Amino acid sequence: MNAIVLLLVGLTALALGYFFYSKFIAEKIYRLEAGFQTPAHTMRDGVDYVPTNKFVLWGHHFTSVAGAAPIVGPAIAVIWGWGPAFLWVVFGTVFFAGVHDFGALWASVRNRGKSMGMLSGSYIGRRGRNLFLVVIFLLLLMVNAAFAVVISNLLVSTPTSVIPVWGAIVVALVIGQLIYRFKVGLLWPSIIGVAVLYGLIWLGSLYPIALPETVLGMSPNSTWIVLLFLYAGIASLLPVWVLLQPRDYINGLQLFVGLGILYAAVLIASPTIVAPAFNSAVPAGTPSIVPLLFVTIACGAISGFHGMVASGTTSKQLDKETDARFVGYFGAVGEGMLSLAAIICCTAGFATLVDWQAVYSSFGGGNVTAFVNGGEALISAGLGLPQNLGATLLATMAILFAATTMDTGLRLQRFVVQEAAELAGFKVGTMLGTVIALAVCLALAFGAGSGGSGGMIIWPLFGTTNQLLAALTLSIITVILIRKGRNPWFTGIPMAFLMVMSVYALVVQLGTFYNDGKWLLLVMDIVILIAALWVAFEAAIAMRKGREAGPGDAVDVPNA
Structure with a gap:
């Protein structure tokens, strides 16, 4: 089959989902109000709570959630054929991810910008909240440690990406000053910023940078990992308008242009899909497509990490509640478009x-x-660009996606540390919380003499943990809808499907870890499974009580 057909069908379905289904959800289910005072205004502090233009905030949200996973997941899952991967990405984005991301953002905004972990305490109880925070912390640990490994590997294998990747930080700092300090409009900083980024990609293709074989006794991969965590730590301490927002915004524009280049190459080259639609001759050792497809492709179809970003940083920057549809649902659509590109x-x-x-x-x-x-x-065949330049462009795209996720991920992990300390009865400041988050991530990355790649040890649990978190997030949104007397089926059906598939996958992995003697993963699998089932049980009780109590039981407290 021609790849153009797959591209056009996929993009059309995603467009219909945004223009029609998300409008229905916004008006009939979440019932957005233009006059609602968001936490960005009522709790404004100039650091985390900052009212933000919806296009800038979309850039932050999109690039924060679209890490390496929406590329890695589909790239692995097409081993079962492009058909199942394509269907899960399209239907998952429209009916699962969009509703989940949009809902997490809406629920947090309606509750003073609280994270999903803290909201779980308000809506399903204290025990559920504590266990929810355990799942969140473990997922963030996996994301931060593993993405550092992915980025370092790409920086080593594609040294032409070093200049554009680190140069993007300087571009973001300048744009942040122009927009917030000098009140320059978005148009010219956006145009010039994207132009400079692509100039850096061209420059990087001419002047690759490779680290020496050893730096202070560390390999190039280990050195990059340390530098990445130092950068992420500094970035997480800065006010969001200084680096996080402008970096994510300009990266979002650059990455969308990159997707446009890739899609244009497909339209011009008109390539044939050589892989089978349904692969009946999978290699020996390939796990069953059910349930593994639904946890292998997490980001790009639905991802619990998105709910953490939506309720952790995005909700604190939403200017108007009506912006949530564009930022949340269209952010999920953007990631679906990236996964579609990965499949092709x-x-x-x-x-x-x-x-x-x-x-x-x-x-x-x-x-x-x-x-x-x-x-x-594809780019070389369709647009005639040198292969070296095409490789630099795509490697830079992958790294920037993963790096912006690390920026946000470490900030979120600091929030979780502070929230956990607050629940324990003592206060942890911003600096100490960041140090603790960094220490835990580095301990995992360099533990047991792994040389920085330790984050990959627990990566096999990422997909199932991520999807479980998405199911638990949807359970909280469903409880809120029930207590407000609104139709819960649009979140309840995706919640039930994900819960079944994720628990099924965890049980399958239990046997695999036991047979392979991977005792750390086995123990973590059991802990995550117990925590998730307990939270689901608490959520089910909350749903039943919500139905018995009737509507009007969920109170929005943005100004409390």
């Missing part, structure tokens, strides 16, 4: 089926490298 690159970016099978000779064989190499071939 990893199935149509190969010359023959034999070439594709050589890469997908084992489960996990397809990864970010398959995306970069496949996309590079």
Whole structure:
């Protein structure tokens, strides 16, 4: 089949989801109010709570949630064929991710910008809240530690990406000053910023930068990981308008342009998808498509991490409640578009089926490298760009997505540390909370002599933990809707589906970890499974009580 068909069908479905389904959800289910005073105004502090233009905030939200996972997940999952991956990305984005991300943002804004972990205490009880925070902390630990490894690997394998990746920080700092300090409109900083970023990509392709074999006794990968965490720590301490917002915004524009370039290459090159729609000859050792498809592709179909970002940082910057539809739902659509591109690159970016099978000779064989190499071939064939430049463009895209997720992820982990301390009865300041978050991430990354790659040890649990968190987030939103007397089915059905698939996957993984002797993963799997089932039980009780109590039981407290 021609890849153009897949591209057009996918984009059309995502567009219909945004223009029609999200409008229905906004008007009939969440019932957004233009005059509602958001926490960005009522709790404004100039650091975390800052009213923000919806386009800038969309850039922050989109690039924060769209890390490496919406590329890695589809790149791995097409081993079962492009058909299941495509259907899960499209239907998941429209009916699962959009409602989830939008709902988490709305629920947090209606409750003084509280995170989903703290909201769980308000709506499903103290025990549920404590266990919810455990799941959140473990997921953030996986994201921060593992994404540092992914970025460092790409910086080493694609040294042409070093200049544009680090140069983007300088561009963001300048844009932040122009917009907030000098009150310059968005148009010219946006145009000039994107132009400079693409100039840096061209410059990077001419002057690759590779670290020495050892730096203070560390390998290049380890050195990059330390530098990345130092940067993320500093970024998480700065007011959001200084670096986080402008970096995410300008990256969002650059990345959307990059997607446009990739899509244009597909339209011009008109490549054929060489991979089968449904692969009946999967390599030995490949797990069953059910339930693994639904946890392998998390980000790009639905992801619990999105709810953490929506309720952790995005809700504190929402200027108007009606902006939540654009920021939350369209942010999910943007990630679906990225996953759609990953599917096309990893199935149509190969010359023959034999070439594709050589890469997908084992489960996990397809990864970010398959995306970069496949996309590079498509861009070269469609637009005639040098392959070196195409590889730099796509590697930079992947790194910037992952890096902006790390920026937000470490800030969120600091919030969780502070919230947990508050629940324990003592106060942890911003600096100490950041130090604790950094220490835990670095301890995992460099533990047991792993040389910085320790974050990948617990990565096999990311997909299931992420989807479980999405199910638990939807359970809280569902409780809120029930207590408000509104239709809960639009969140309740996705919640039930994800809960079943995630628990099923955790049980399957229990047997795998036991047979392989991976005792740390086995113990963590059991802890996550027990915590998730307990929270789900508490949520079910809250839903039943909500129905018995009737509408009007959920009180919005933005000004309390």
